[in-house]
Amino acid sequence: MSSRPIYLDCHATTPVDERVLAAMLPFFTEHFGNPSSISHVYGWEAEAAVKQTREILAAAINATPEEIIFTSGATEANNLAIKGVAEAYFQKGQHIITVVTEHSAVLDPCKYLKTLGFEMTFLSVQKDGLIDLTELEKAFRPDTILVSVMAANNEIGVLQPLAEIGAMCRERNVLFHSDAAQAIGKIPLDVQALKIDLMSLTAHKVYGPKGIGALYVRRRNPRVQLAPQQHGGGHERGMRSGTLYTPQIVGFGKAVEIALQEQATETERLTQLRQRLWEQLSQLKGIHLNGHPTQRLPGNLNISVEGVDGSALLLGLQSVMAVSSGSACSSATTAPSHVLTALGHSEALAYASIRFGIGRFNTAEEIDKVAQHTIATIQSLRKQGSFAMHNR
Numbered sequence: 001m002s003s004r005p006i007y008l009d010c011h012a013t014t015p016v017d018e019r020v021l022a023a024m025l026p027f028f029t030e031h032f033g034n035p036s037s038i039s040h041v042y043g044w045e046a047e048a049a050v051k052q053t054r055e056i057l058a059a060a061i062n063a064t065p066e067e068i069i070f071t072s073g074a075t076e077a078n079n080l081a082i083k084g085v086a087e088a089y090f091q092k093g094q095h096i097i098t099v100v101t102e103h104s105a106v107l108d109p110c111k112y113l114k115t116l117g118f119e120m121t122f123l124s125v126q127k128d129g130l131i132d133l134t135e136l137e138k139a140f141r142p143d144t145i146l147v148s149v150m151a152a153n154n155e156i157g158v159l160q161p162l163a164e165i166g167a168m169c170r171e172r173n174v175l176f177h178s179d180a181a182q183a184i185g186k187i188p189l190d191v192q193a194l195k196i197d198l199m200s201l202t203a204h205k206v207y208g209p210k211g212i213g214a215l216y217v218r219r220r221n222p223r224v225q226l227a228p229q230q231h232g233g234g235h236e237r238g239m240r241s242g243t244l245y246t247p248q249i250v251g252f253g254k255a256v257e258i259a260l261q262e263q264a265t266e267t268e269r270l271t272q273l274r275q276r277l278w279e280q281l282s283q284l285k286g287i288h289l290n291g292h293p294t295q296r297l298p299g300n301l302n303i304s305v306e307g308v309d310g311s312a313l314l315l316g317l318q319s320v321m322a323v324s325s326g327s328a329c330s331s332a333t334t335a336p337s338h339v340l341t342a343l344g345h346s347e348a349l350a351y352a353s354i355r356f357g358i359g360r361f362n363t364a365e366e367i368d369k370v371a372q373h374t375i376a377t378i379q380s381l382r383k384q385g386s387f388a389m390h391n392r
């Protein structure tokens with residue numbers, strides 16, 4: 001393991017914590033029952049485990065257990081929220097507001113709805129990655145049914161002003177959905193205080209297993225109507241059919257429980273590590289910090305580097321660290337990241353970007369090694385670049 005690159009891509013995914021794995025294992029072989037089986041102990045024990053996670057998730061976001069709908073992850077939760085609301089409320093209105101820097105799991109369902117005749121407003125962001133609330137205010141229309149704004153951005157880590165957005169939506173009787181895939185367990189989330197009506201969650205960004213997530217759907221003040229996007233056995237009160245994946249659900253609960261217990265200390269530790277990395281990298285000239293300097297996830301540092309080629313940069317870093325670049329990583333294309341170009345960067349600068357996702361298992365020694373190697377790589381590429389220019 002030690003010869004492998006240092007893992008700093010925690011926005012892409014995280015390893016399953018050993019404590020989470022230990023909680024999950026008995027549910028593969030011993031407690032394997034179907035939580036819907038109501039006539040025997042196998043079903044009862046699985047159902048009890050599912051109930052426990054529902055309670056943990058609900059407590060984590062100040063909701064009730066009945067408001068938690070299990071899904072396969074945040075992609076499915078976003079699809080269910082956006083398409084489910086659109087289908088349930090289309091007679092009330094057909095206008096939806098979202099933001100250009102959202103994850104494709106929000107943008108693509110919105111683009112799909114556009115093909116069905118819905119109208120979309122894609123808000124731009126300011127230089128620091130945050131939305132401009134006056135722009136949001138202007139975007140509301142009498143036929144607006146939904147606003148979807150993420151809690152924390154997966155590339156630049158910025159935390160959008162959810163409380164202000166929630167208040168504006170509630171005042172206008174518009175539903176508010178937030179994709180909190182990157183935020184759950186890392187920052188406090190309270191759906192009552194923030195006036196959030198639907199919220200997407202996932203386990204694998206918070207040291208839980210892949211393939212499990214949830215959608216919070218408000219049941220009171222107001223009660224949100226949702227058209228199911230998957231039909232079948234009527235699980236999850238008809239909103240998402242399919243046998244519940246008990247081991248993953250148990251892992252999700254354990255992961256969130258641990259994250260909440262450690263949130264305060266981890267926030268401080270990760271903020272210090274990020275600061276340690278930034279202090280070293282910012283010694284170099286021509287390094288830009290992407291995203292708001294403080295209103296961001298503790299473990300996120302995203303930089304753009306002047307005077308180097310993006311792919312040469314990534315290639316130079318690969319042997320020492322596993323990081324993500326400024327190109328769109330979720331598809332097969334190599335377009336520059338839509339988030340970085342939305343900040344106003346040129347294509348070249350957007351390409352020459354690095355996302356450092358620092359997590360639970362990273363140490364200060366690793367951060368120093370990463371900083372030193374990044375600096376050396378940038379210096380060497382710049383030297384080669386200027387040499388090539390000089391000899392042209």
Ligand SMILES: Cc1ncc(COP(=O)(O)O)c(C=O)c1O
Pocket residue numbers: 011012072073074075076103105150152153154179181182201202203212213
């Ligand atoms: C902000 C955001 N939304 C949605 C997703 C998709 O989540 P999942 O992998 O659980 O479908 C991700 C993960 O890539 C994300 O970062």
